[in-house]
Amino acid sequence: xxxxxxxxxxxxxxxxxxxxxxxxxxxxxxxxxxxxxxxxxxxxxxxxxxxxxxxxxxxxxxxxxxxxxxxxxxxxxxxxxxxxxxxxxxxxxxxxxxxxxxxxxxxxx
Amino acid sequence: xxxxxxxxxxxxxxxxxxxxxxxxxxxxxxxxxxxxxxxxxxxxxxxxxxxxxxxxxxxxxxxxxxxxxxxxxxxxxxxxxxxxxxxxxxxxxxxxxxxxxxxxxxxxxxxxxx
Numbered sequence: 347x348x349x350x351x352x353x354x355x356x357x358x359x360x361x362x363x364x365x366x367x368x369x370x371x372x373x374x375x376x377x378x379x380x381x382x383x384x385x386x387x388x389x390x391x392x393x394x395x396x397x398x399x400x401x402x403x404x405x406x407x408x409x410x411x412x413x414x415x416x417x418x419x420x421x422x423x424x425x426x427x428x429x430x431x432x433x434x435x436x437x438x439x440x441x442x443x444x445x446x447x448x449x450x451x452x453x454x455x
Numbered sequence: 456x457x458x459x460x461x462x463x464x465x466x467x468x469x470x471x472x473x474x475x476x477x478x479x480x481x482x483x484x485x486x487x488x489x490x491x492x493x494x495x496x497x498x499x500x501x502x503x504x505x506x507x508x509x510x511x512x513x514x515x516x517x518x519x520x521x522x523x524x525x526x527x528x529x530x531x532x533x534x535x536x537x538x539x540x541x542x543x544x545x546x547x548x549x550x551x552x553x554x555x556x557x558x559x560x561x562x563x564x565x566x567x568x569x
Contacts, residue, residue, distance in 0.1 A: 444497075
């Protein structure tokens with residue numbers, strides 16, 4: 347079957363750096379998304395990776411290794427507003443989107 | 456309207472009742488989607504539409520139906536609600552009709568079936 351694994355919850359300190367991992371086992375691969383979802387709100391797009399490597403976008407970076415079935419989202423200079431759930435989603439060979447359960451990130455002062 | 460709107464924001468419904476959740480987008484996106492989100496689970500696709508006039512079944516379609524009469528609207532109907540359909544429902548859209556395109560989500564409808 348198809349599976350996406352993310353840690354359920356992580357805690358980090360304001361101003362620090364945190365890395366949220368996502369591993370996947372899917373039938374093929376056509377890209378990986380990261381979305382941010384604040385409590386009680388809708389998911390919003392953060393990044394899309396289809397090639398191996400690191401893509402940086404301000405304080406957020408996303409990394410992909412297709413051979414390892416692995417991605418991470420790196421958040422730098424953490425702010426309280428970064429407290430949210432982070433959803434990993436993979437596009438499989440049939441162009442279906444498989445969603446992880448999300449990682450709840452708690453930022454402490 | 457800017458983006459995607461959903462109505463109602465929340466609803467408490469008696470089991471066995473019929474309910475339609477509304478979704479409207481003003482971005483002229485081709486594709487639209489309905490998801491449900493339950494605690495501890497990822498977003499699960501209920502139904503989707505790649506373009507006006509076409510619909511498809513997602514991962515959990517049973518008990519739900521959709522229609523796509525025009526580009527902007529994509530209503531989701533529960534013909535006879537059951538307690539297991541208690542969930543938060545999100546509508547989304549994307550410019551292209553494939554899942555490798557960024558999806559834009561509405562604010563959600565919180566549905567409780569008693």
